[in-house]
Amino acid sequence: MIPISQANLGEIRKHALDEYPHECCGIIIGFAESKEEDVLFRCTNIQNRLHKMDPKAYPRDARTAYNIEPKELIEVFNQIKSRRMVLKTFYHSHPDHDAYFSNEDKKMALFDGEPTYPDAKYLVVSVYDKVVKDEAWFEWNSQTRSFEKQNH
């Protein structure tokens, strides 16, 4: 069983196609205890803006990287706090690349060697030529201290 609804998975695939050939990114939040529906946020990938502003600090553009608009991130965390929700999933796409957890992805998910959101799941969607080819889920494993692919 994949940890999200078919409707949200469909929405993520659609988002990945909409942003192609750039990476899409987004977040799913939900309730830990109740069966109430999760909430999906399509986030803005500001990587092209960062790359243009400072190509030395941000050598990759949005075709091979993503950075979530900070204002949107704040909005998501405000909702989590005010509605007592939890962060469930970070998703992003890999245009013309396979669904693996790249070194860049690991760097984004870690802070000072520790996972920033140890309970969050990470979904990577692979898109080739405007067709969703593959998907993979990754989670932090505290025993091996790495992000490992999950089989759902």
Ligand SMILES: [Zn+2]
């Ligand atoms: Zn990635």
